[in-house]
Amino acid sequence: MIQAKNIHKSFDTLEVLKGVDLQVSKGEIVSIVGPSGAGKTTLLQILGTLDKPNQGMVKVDGVDLSKMNESEQAAFRNKRIGFIFQFHQLLPEFTALENVMIPALIANQDWKKIKHKAKELLNYLQLGERLEHKPSELSGGEKQRVAVARALINDPKIILADEPSGSLDSKNKEDLHKLLFDLRDKFGLTIIIVTHDKELAALSDRKIEMRDGLIIG
Numbered sequence: 001m002i003q004a005k006n007i008h009k010s011f012d013t014l015e016v017l018k019g020v021d022l023q024v025s026k027g028e029i030v031s032i033v034g035p036s037g038a039g040k041t042t043l044l045q046i047l048g049t050l051d052k053p054n055q056g057m058v059k060v061d062g063v064d065l066s067k068m069n070e071s072e073q074a075a076f077r078n079k080r081i082g083f084i085f086q087f088h089q090l091l092p093e094f095t096a097l098e099n100v101m102i103p104a105l106i107a108n109q110d111w112k113k114i115k116h117k118a119k120e121l122l123n124y125l126q127l128g129e130r131l132e133h134k135p136s137e138l139s140g141g142e143k144q145r146v147a148v149a150r151a152l153i154n155d156p157k158i159i160l161a162d163e164p165s166g167s168l169d170s171k172n173k174e175d176l177h178k179l180l181f182d183l184r185d186k187f188g189l190t191i192i193i194v195t196h197d198k199e200l201a202a203l204s205d206r207k208i209e210m211r212d213g214l215i216i217g
Contacts, residue, residue: 001026001158001189002047003215004166007056009042017053018213026157029184031189031201032198034210041162043210048081048160049073060071061157069136078107082151088143088149090135096122097131100127100149107154114153121149125179141172148179152187159183161193165200 002024009017016039024030030038045051047058049065058065061080065073090099100118105111122131125145135143144164151159161180165173177200184191193200201207210216 001028001061003057003059004043004047007043007046007053007058009039009046009051009053012092016213017046020056020210020213020215022047022208024190024192026190027184027188027207029181029193029204030206030208031193031195031204032208032210033195033198033201038210039213040210044160044162044192044194048083049077072091075107079102080158081152081158082154082156082159084144084147084151084159084161084164086166088135088147088167090143090146092135095121095132095134096127096138096146099135099146100153103150104153105135110152118149118153121152122146125149131195135204137167139172140168141175144168144172146184148176152183155187157190159189159191161191163195163197164193165195165197173197173200 002022004022006021007017007020020043032043034040042051046053063076068076090104097115097118100121101114104114119131122128125148127142127145130138130142138146165176168176180191181203183189193204195201208215
C-alpha cells in the first residue's frame, strides 16, 4: 500500500531524513516511534504529500507521487489520505458537523450527501448529540473524534496520525486506541501512527523505531 525508498530531507543545512526505506502493507497498523527530532513527523508529512523529499521515491497504492504536480497531489491527498493531528486542527468558527464536511466540500461532492454522511460518521463515533457544537464547546476526546470523522469523510484508504492521543487523558487515550483498530476493521484502512505512547505502539501490528533520521528497528 505504501512504499518509500531512500527518502532524504534537509532544511537548510539540517539533514532530517538520511535515506529512509519503508514498506507498509494494506490493512496494516504501523507505529513509528523514537525521540523528538528523529524525523518521524517529517517522514509522515512526506508520505502524505504535505512535504516533498529532496531525494527518493514514494508510492501510495501503486501511484508514484513524484510524477504528480502540486494540484494533482492535493487532489490525491484529499481523496485518498485522511489525517489526524495531535491538536485536532478543527476550525473554531465551524460546528462539529461543518468541520467534518470540509474535505468533501473541497472535493466538490454533493452537499446533501456530504451532510448525511457526516452525520452518520458522527453518530457512529457517538457524537450525534454534538453536531451543532463548536470546538470550544467540546471536550478533548470529543474534538479528537470529530477530527477522526473528518479524516474518514472522503473514504480514504490510508490514515496518517501524528501523535493522535498526545493531548488526551488516560481514558480518552484508551478509547482512541480502541477506535483506531475498530476503524481499521470496519473500513479496511491502512494506518500509520507517529507516537510517543508506548501502549499504542505495543498494540500496533508493527513498531518502527527512528533515530537521527534513520529507521533503526
